Amino acid sequence: xxxxxxxxxxxxxTVVKDDEPVLVAAAxxxxxxxxxxxxxxxxxxxxxxxxxxxxNREDAEDAMQESFLKAFEHLGEFQGNSRFYTWLxxxxxxxxxxxxxxxxxxxxxxxxxIDTGEELIxxxxxxxxxxxxxxYEQSELSNILTSTISELDPSFRVxxxxxxxxxxxxxxxxxxxxxxxxxxxxxxxRARLKLRQKLNRYFKRSENx
Amino acid sequence: xxxxxxxxxxxxxxxxxxDSTLKASIEKHLEHCEDCKVVVDTTKQTIQIYCNSEPAPLxxxxxxxxxxxxxxRLRGVRV
Numbered sequence: 658x659x660x661x662x663x664x665x666x667x668x669x670x671t672v673v674k675d676d677e678p679v680l681v682a683a684a685x686x687x688x689x690x691x692x693x694x695x696x697x698x699x700x701x702x703x704x705x706x707x708x709x710x711x712x713n714r715e716d717a718e719d720a721m722q723e724s725f726l727k728a729f730e731h732l733g734e735f736q737g738n739s740r741f742y743t744w745l746x747x748x749x750x751x752x753x754x755x756x757x758x759x760x761x762x763x764x765x766x767x768x769x770x771i772d773t774g775e776e777l778i779x780x781x782x783x784x785x786x787x788x789x790x791x792x793y794e795q796s797e798l799s800n801i802l803t804s805t806i807s808e809l810d811p812s813f814r815v816x817x818x819x820x821x822x823x824x825x826x827x828x829x830x831x832x833x834x835x836x837x838x839x840x841x842x843x844x845x846x847r848a849r850l851k852l853r854q855k856l857n858r859y860f861k862r863s864e865n866x
Numbered sequence: 867x868x869x870x871x872x873x874x875x876x877x878x879x880x881x882x883x884x885d886s887t888l889k890a891s892i893e894k895h896l897e898h899c900e901d902c903k904v905v906v907d908t909t910k911q912t913i914q915i916y917c918n919s920e921p922a923p924l925x926x927x928x929x930x931x932x933x934x935x936x937x938x939r940l941r942g943v944r945v
Contacts, residue, residue, distance in 0.1 A: 689940050689941055692940070693936060693940075696932070696936065700924055700929070700932060701921035701922065701924060702921050704921065704924055704928065705921040705922070718928050718931065721928075721932065722931070722932055722935045725932070725935075726935065726936070726940075729939075729940060777870075777873050777874070778869065778870060778873055779873065779905050782901045782904050782905055783904065784904050784907070784908070785907075785908050785911060788911075789911070789915060790918070795920075798915075798919070799919060799922065802915065802916060802919055806916070817916075821913045821916055821917055822916050822917060822919075824917065827881075842877060845877055846874075846876060846877040849877060849909050849912060849913060850873070850876070850909065852912050852916075853905070853908050853909045853912045856908075856912055856915075857908070860908075860911075
């Protein structure tokens with residue numbers, strides 16, 4: 658894989674810990690325990706990523722396992738120019754997309770230019786009022802977020818997942834998906850607007866009164 | 867700057883990827899357009915809610931199968 662520039666946004670401190678370069682170096686030198694520590698650190702995020710892409714638990718589990726095994730196998734190729742996590746995400750995206758394409762070969766093409774013919778101007782313009790994070794129990798909110806993102810077309814879903822959940826840069830997302838930067842930007846805008854529209858059902862102020 | 871342009875530049879505005887002139891003209895529009903302000907705010911919240919959401923713990927059986935696969939392939943342990 659080609660080295661990429663670090664993304665503009667830093668990951669939350671809970672994700673990237675200071676000891677990561679040490680663990681990666683140890684794992685590269687063959688320390689399996691160090692690699693297992695990295696797996697424990699990222700397994701939840703990689704599983705969620707794979708689930709959001711594949712929309713299938715069995716495929717997500719397989720994609721996660723294969724991603725970690727592939728990462729260990731190819732650790733020697735990791736240059737350290739990007740974060741380990743970004744590198745891992747790119748492997749996981751490839752694994753998950755392969756599963757998705759296998760299951761739905763005619764439905765998943767990320768590289769076609771999408772013209773949905775839909776007007777971008779938002780409908781249902783209404784303030785959300787108090788923070789949705791305060792209004793819903795965490796598990797309830799989590800269910801809302803999961804079911805809402807699953808309604809997106811895969812080519813929008815995966816771009817939103819990488820940019821706004823995994824916090825890859827636009828360039829990293831483009832490279833991971835084999836898309837142009839303008840294509841990523843266009844899909845991201847549509848994905849954000851569609852999600853906003855769909856979340857409106859739950860979060861708009863009138864829903865709360 | 868009109869509402870359509872605001873939507874077109876929405877991502878760039880939220881990602882702080884605009885030059886200062888364009889940014890200023892968007893903010894001027896937002897001062898008097900309540901609908902665009904709501905769209906900007908709720909889209910920003912959409913991104914933040916997803917970004918802040920913590921992934922659920924792995925189901926126990928999934929975690930165990932991952933551990934077994936790693937042991938088998940990395941350590942050559944029969945599981």
